[in-house]
Amino acid sequence: MIARTARTNAAAGWKTIPLRISYRTQRYLFIYLTLAVPLLYFFVTRLLPIIYSFYISFREWNILSPSKPYVGFANYSGLFTDEIFRKSIVNTFLFVAVGIPGQLAAGLAAALLLQSIPRFRGFFRTVYFIPYITSIVAVSWVFRWLLMPNGWVNSALLNLGLDAQLFLLSPRQALYVIALSMIWQSVGFQMLVFVTGLEGIPAMYYEAARIDGANAWRRFQHITLPLLNPVILFSAVIAGISYLQTFTQIVSMTGEGGPLNSTRTLVYHIYKLAFKNFEMGSASAATVILFIIIFAFTLVQIKALERKVEY
Structure with missing residues (x-):
């Protein structure tokens, strides 16, 4: 089991209480984290360029100039x-x-x-x-x-x-x-x-x-x-x-x-x-x-x- 510790302030002082995660929770956490990696890659390499293309389509830009004035449609x-x-x-x-x-x-x-x-x-x-x-x-x-x-x-x-x-x-x-x-x-x-x-x-x-x-x-x-x-x-x-x-x-x-x-x-x-x-x-x-x-x-x-x- 994976244990994490949290401190609570009791009358006698600081006391350490182990917080345990069940095996089922660990399993689903691993699955979701594994699925998040290709999803993050897709977001960075696919979705962000698409969003940026929509943004640039309303601006005038010659790729060499840092300025991108808004030109609408x-x-x-x-x-x-x-x-x-x-x-x-x-x-x-x-x-x-x-x-x-x-x-x-x-x-x-x-x-x-x-x-x-x-x-x-x-x-x-x-x-x-x-x-x-x-x-x-x-x-x-x-x-x-x-x-x-x-x-x-x-x-x-x-x-x-x-x-x-x-x-x-x-x-x-x-x-x-x-x-x-x-x-x-x-x-x-x-x-x-x-x-x-x-x-x-x-x-x-x-x-x-x-x-x-x-x-x-x-x-x-x-x-x-x-x-x-x-x-x-x-x-x-x-x-x-x-x-x-x-x-x-x-x-x-x-x-x-x-x-x-x-x-x-x-x-x-x-x-x-x-x-x-x-x-x-x-x-x-x-x-x-x-x-x-x-x-x-x-x-x-x-x-x-x-x-x-x-x-």
């Missing part, structure tokens, strides 16, 4: 009158609109194919998962090399009698090419998530459906998809946040969010404002807007996809 109004900022928001939502359905469809298709083979499942899981754990920069530069005007893909197109494409040099194609590279790299992760969900569906449901004469599409539509809804929700939220925060692929594959700002995303625009133009007030305001977008987007996804499924 001027940073926010300045952003929405900036054509490049509005373009970055549109590009970000285009990434989301293209990336989430493509990533979920590719991951689910790979998981269904993997479930249909009796052997070498572990081998194919490993092969599909390797791109996900590969450096984003490395994958981006491989795609950049393949899609150069004189790269392997254009050489193959010419050999097939087709026209060469600009790909990353085209304002119309660059965004979709980058989204495709992100889908390719994330297929392994989504596949493992969907495989876990598929393995949790009781086999008796499929057996009962076969007895009732349901074909493969009917079983997929009325059994697989409804029971995978929690997995789809998780995958959609994770993919959505990832595409809303697209940055590394833009820098590695286009350099400046080009051509003609066609691939400039909101995160890349924040980077340019903060560390190229040193407009920390505007960058913080854009960060707050991104935070609100991610928060609202996640809530909408949860509300749209969350459905109770009764077994």
Whole structure:
């Protein structure tokens, strides 16, 4: 037992009385103190910067000057009158609109194919998962090399009698090419998530459906998809946040969010404002807007996809 001493003033003088803490209290004290350490780390490294960003968003600061004059909502109004900022928001939502359905469809298709083979499942899981754990920069530069005007893909197109494409040099194609590279790299992760969900569906449901004469599409539509809804929700939220925060692929594959700002995303625009133009007030305001977008987007996804499924 842990004992603490307290002194009380008695008539005969000072007297020492042991104060004992029960084993149960000690146990809960240890648990709460252990949980407080990561919570404190989260507060210092995550929550405080968010609060400080809200504070800076209402001030004008060039990061070099100690003065931070209050400007109210001027940073926010300045952003929405900036054509490049509005373009970055549109590009970000285009990434989301293209990336989430493509990533979920590719991951689910790979998981269904993997479930249909009796052997070498572990081998194919490993092969599909390797791109996900590969450096984003490395994958981006491989795609950049393949899609150069004189790269392997254009050489193959010419050999097939087709026209060469600009790909990353085209304002119309660059965004979709980058989204495709992100889908390719994330297929392994989504596949493992969907495989876990598929393995949790009781086999008796499929057996009962076969007895009732349901074909493969009917079983997929009325059994697989409804029971995978929690997995789809998780995958959609994770993919959505990832595409809303697209940055590394833009820098590695286009350099400046080009051509003609066609691939400039909101995160890349924040980077340019903060560390190229040193407009920390505007960058913080854009960060707050991104935070609100991610928060609202996640809530909408949860509300749209969350459905109770009764077994």
